[in-house]
Amino acid sequence: MEIRVEAHPFDLGAETNRFAARQSDMGAVVTFTGIVRDVAGGLDHMEIEHYPGMTEKALTAMAEEAVGRWDLGDVLIIHRHGPMRPDEMIMMVATAARHRASAFEAAEFLMDYLKSRAPFWKKEHAADGAGWVAARDEDEDALSRWEP
Template identity: 70%
Template sequence: MRIVVQEQPFDFGAEADKFANGRHDMGAIVTFTGVVRDVEGGLSTMEIEHYPGMTERALEKIAQEASQRWSLGDVLVIHRYGPMAPGDKIMMVATAARHRKDAFEAAEYLMDYLKSRAPFWKKEHTGKDAGWVAAKDEDEDALKRW
């Protein structure tokens, strides 16, 4: 299991290759990458804040829970903080399991957790103003299924 919280960009392809290489005991590897999106136009920057130490512990805990619940062989979570532009990669989740159902479900579980409960705070900056991103009901609803 590897949990990384970093400011600098990551290379998705390199991270996915590193995670997948040498996996002769796993039948499935699932990856997902979250990207800064400019839904309504005008977003110049997404700024993500977190509390060092607390954030890593929270992500490790949820990754361990996922590993036990779905019998995962490995988990990777990379999450960025700091300022990012539309199109930048925010996060990556990778799961390895003997069977695809476990890998897919665990990855979805981790993504739902990261979206709604992980201790990150997002602020959107436009040309005119800035505002904190509020929690969305649909993100909470997605987490309830687990």
């Protein structure tokens, strides 16, 4: 299991290849990458803040829960912080399991929890000012499918 919270951009292809190369006994690898969107048009950049130490601990707990639920062989979570422009990658999740259903479900679980529960704060900066990104009801609703 590898959890990284970092300011610099990551190379999606290299990260995916490195993760997949260490999965000799797994039958499936699933990846997801989040990208900064300019939904309303005019976004200059998004800034993501976090509390070092607390964030890694929370992401590790999420990954450990996924490993326990789906018997995963490996998990990779990379999440950036700091300023990012539209079209830059924000985060990546990769899961490896013996069977594809487990790898897909675990990746979705991690993405839903990263979106709604991970301790990151996003602020959008545009020509008309800056504002914090509020939680969305649909993101909260997505969590309900993972309740026992």
